[in-house]
Amino acid sequence: MSQKPVFVLTHPRACSTAFERVFMTRQDILKCAHEPFGDAFYYGPERLGERYADDEQGRIDSGFSKTTYQNVLERLERDASDGKRVFIKDMAYYLAPPNSAPPSIAPSLRKYMSGESATNGEQTNGHHVNGVNGVSHANGVNGHSGANGTNGVNGTNKTNGHSSGASSNPSVIPLEVLKRYHWTFLIRHPRRGIPSYVRCCTPPLSETTGWDHFKPSESGYVELRRLFDYLREQKIVGPSVAGQSDETKTGGEDEVSITVLDADDLLDHPQEAIRAFCEQTDIPFSPDMLEWDDEENQKYVADAFAKWNGWHNDAIHSKGLTARSHPKKAVTEESENEEWRQKYGEEGQKIIRACVEENTPHYKHMKSFALKF
Numbered sequence: 001m002s003q004k005p006v007f008v009l010t011h012p013r014a015c016s017t018a019f020e021r022v023f024m025t026r027q028d029i030l031k032c033a034h035e036p037f038g039d040a041f042y043y044g045p046e047r048l049g050e051r052y053a054d055d056e057q058g059r060i061d062s063g064f065s066k067t068t069y070q071n072v073l074e075r076l077e078r079d080a081s082d083g084k085r086v087f088i089k090d091m092a093y094y095l096a097p098p099n100s101a102p103p104s105i106a107p108s109l110r111k112y113m114s115g116e117s118a119t120n121g122e123q124t125n126g127h128h129v130n131g132v133n134g135v136s137h138a139n140g141v142n143g144h145s146g147a148n149g150t151n152g153v154n155g156t157n158k159t160n161g162h163s164s165g166a167s168s169n170p171s172v173i174p175l176e177v178l179k180r181y182h183w184t185f186l187i188r189h190p191r192r193g194i195p196s197y198v199r200c201c202t203p204p205l206s207e208t209t210g211w212d213h214f215k216p217s218e219s220g221y222v223e224l225r226r227l228f229d230y231l232r233e234q235k236i237v238g239p240s241v242a243g244q245s246d247e248t249k250t251g252g253e254d255e256v257s258i259t260v261l262d263a264d265d266l267l268d269h270p271q272e273a274i275r276a277f278c279e280q281t282d283i284p285f286s287p288d289m290l291e292w293d294d295e296e297n298q299k300y301v302a303d304a305f306a307k308w309n310g311w312h313n314d315a316i317h318s319k320g321l322t323a324r325s326h327p328k329k330a331v332t333e334e335s336e337n338e339e340w341r342q343k344y345g346e347e348g349q350k351i352i353r354a355c356v357e358e359n360t361p362h363y364k365h366m367k368s369f370a371l372k373f
Contacts, residue, residue, distance in 0.1 A: 184261070
């Protein structure tokens with residue numbers, strides 16, 4: 001039975017916070033860590049994210065301007081100190097440089113390396129004094145030109161952001177650290193995930209989130225796929241695939257099955273999806289996990305999500321996870337384009353469409369491994 005910390009790796013707007021809320025009901029056995037690596041990615045001295053590169057005061061005000069990737073690992077170790085199993089939900093793109101820049105191990109984590117190149121087989125990516133790549137990119141909507149095209153496939157569109165064959169570590173986290181976790185994956189189709197992300201960066205919601213433009217480089221699909229494939233290549237997950245009729249664990253008792261969950265399946269079949277996920281991660285399942293309406297749990301959740309104001313309002317104010325009662329609306333590319341054009345203007349629509357098209361191959365690749373219901 002696995003007792004490694006469970007790490008749910010995802011991309012933005014994949015219903016991941018609603019998913020996380022399910023496991024936050026199990027305070028008796030789990031300690032949940034909500035997107036801890038974003039602190040180092042956006043604000044700390046090893047930061048990789050571009051959004052706050054020129055906003056020193058914003059980094060200071062966050063309270064995480066001195067947070068390194070090592071500090072995040074130390075926090076996770078403290079979370080485990082009371083004997084509870086740690087449950088981490090985080091974005092794959094927090095673990096890699098944006099715009100497909102060559103990765104290098106974060107300086108504070110190089111002490112964990114064992115025979116692994118500090119530059120992951122490539123040149124360094126800008127982990128200098130402040131850890132920023134030193135490049136400002138105008139790619140987005142709401143006043144941004146989108147000059148760099150779309151998200152993670154920037155500069156790699158010839159191969160859809162993925163190269164075949166063996167690869168080097170695509171993250172800033174050493175392999176020895178990656179081996180500590182029980183990895184799982186949550187995905188959502190870009191045609192739903194991307195517009196949802198843009199909405200959070202557009203008035204009126206942007207007035208609460210504080211993000212006044214959408215950056216396709218933060219969409220997170222290509223980083224998720226690359227790390228997914230790397231973890232499979234290293235046999236940290238797989239080769240067995242959760243839910244497949246021929247699932248056999250050829251790697252022994254300690255093998256971690258490839259567990260991919262699609263957000264649409266979660267919304268359509270919540271109890272079945274959570275039960276299947278719990279089975280794969282050795283978390284005891286109870287139907288009560290899908291209900292939360294007590295004051296203590298609501299306060300616990302509100303405090304945990306406070307650092308991302310406005311992003312998780314629906315999850316915070318929810319009372320449980322039930323199957324959606326309305327069927328998914330049938331849409332065409334034309335109807336989607338028109339909807340996006342009305343909400344975000346002509347340029348916004350074009351950027352969303354390009355971002356969706358670039359990321360759909362990454363989604364489909366991971367969907368081929370997903371649990372089926």
